[in-house]
Amino acid sequence: MNNVNVAESIDNIGDSIIDGLLNKVTPEIQDEANYKMKLAAKIYAAMKKKGWNKNELAKQMNKRNSVITRWLSGYHNFECDTIREIEKKLNINLLNLEEDVVDIEQLPSLKAASTYNLPPIDYEGGKVVEFWESKAQKTLKATNG
Amino acid sequence: MKLRLRLLKQFSGKMASFYTIVVDEKDDKFSTFINENVKKFENELLQMAARFKSMGTSTGATNNFFKLEESANPDDEKVACYYDIPDKKFRLFCIKMSDKLIVLGGGGEKPWYHIKWQHNPKLKKEGEFIMMVSETIDLKITHGDLGLSLDGLLFTGNLKIM
Numbered sequence: 001m002n003n004v005n006v007a008e009s010i011d012n013i014g015d016s017i018i019d020g021l022l023n024k025v026t027p028e029i030q031d032e033a034n035y036k037m038k039l040a041a042k043i044y045a046a047m048k049k050k051g052w053n054k055n056e057l058a059k060q061m062n063k064r065n066s067v068i069t070r071w072l073s074g075y076h077n078f079e080c081d082t083i084r085e086i087e088k089k090l091n092i093n094l095l096n097l098e099e100d101v102v103d104i105e106q107l108p109s110l111k112a113a114s115t116y117n118l119p120p121i122d123y124e125g126g127k128v129v130e131f132w133e134s135k136a137q138k139t140l141k142a143t144n145g
Numbered sequence: 146m147k148l149r150l151r152l153l154k155q156f157s158g159k160m161a162s163f164y165t166i167v168v169d170e171k172d173d174k175f176s177t178f179i180n181e182n183v184k185k186f187e188n189e190l191l192q193m194a195a196r197f198k199s200m201g202t203s204t205g206a207t208n209n210f211f212k213l214e215e216s217a218n219p220d221d222e223k224v225a226c227y228y229d230i231p232d233k234k235f236r237l238f239c240i241k242m243s244d245k246l247i248v249l250g251g252g253g254e255k256p257w258y259h260i261k262w263q264h265n266p267k268l269k270k271e272g273e274f275i276m277m278v279s280e281t282i283d284l285k286i287t288h289g290d291l292g293l294s295l296d297g298l299l300f301t302g303n304l305k306i307m
Binding site for chain 1 (some may be wrong): 229
């Protein structure tokens with residue numbers, strides 16, 4: 001197997017175009033997107049916790065599936081009555097977005113890196129360390145001493 | 146044709162990473178998609194970019210944000226679409242490896258009179274391309290040439306996929 005080359009994936013082809021677009025994303029646009037995305041993520045996480053899919057929530061809320069898809073898209077402007085009804089059905093406080101609501105899952109085809117018996121990445125040696133250091137990496141480092 | 150995965154640091158964060166596909170070391174599928182659509186759909190693309198950033202830093206790329214299982218191959222459940230809400234004017238193809246790892250492909254406008262993306266020549270071409278890339282990634286993973294980092298946020302191994 002070739003050497004791990006995460007840093008190789010970081011170059012600047014296309015960056016000017018993407019950066020040009022992102023420069024036009026105002027703080028207001030980003031704040032609104034963040035808020036709506038967190039709201040949708042919280043509903044989705046609560047659905048999963050109850051074992052409900054879109055069909056089940058649609059049934060419980062007496063709505064069409066397409067309405068639920070829109071709610072979960074991260075684009076929807078919710079009305080107060082709708083929020084109250086969702087909170088009741090899912091037993092959540094939807095407007096408290098500071099709670100850790102995200103329930104990340106893997107698709108069955110790619111469950112975990114360990115499945116592939118790959119060596120850990122030397123993040124310290126790569127440029128990616130500048131961008132983030134996840135809890136998982138910290139845990140890994142702590143485990144490895 | 147040479148293809149390589151490239152990390153999009155602009156959208157990637159502690160919750161999810163986004164990659165694009167560099168073609169022949171000249172351009173990449175995602176920035177080409179922006180270039181092709183920015184004049185007509187600038188507002189929609191700004192909203193999309195803001196949401197990718199939210200996924201990368203805050204929510205993760207959970208299934209609810211995508212239209213899943215777009216591949217013609219029923220065994221390949223990773224090919225998905227991202228589209229603008231509520232008007233659904235365009236489709237952006239992607240490979241959803243997990244809630245933490247997305248490969249963005251190309252896409253284009255989906256006129257209302259094309260009920261399925263397969264009916265639109267541009268979308269058909271982009272859809273078939275992303276399916277081919279998805280199958281290639283699967284093969285490379287199977288052969289141990291490509292994998293995921295322990296936290297699931299990054300590809301490891303040889304990022305040149307073709």
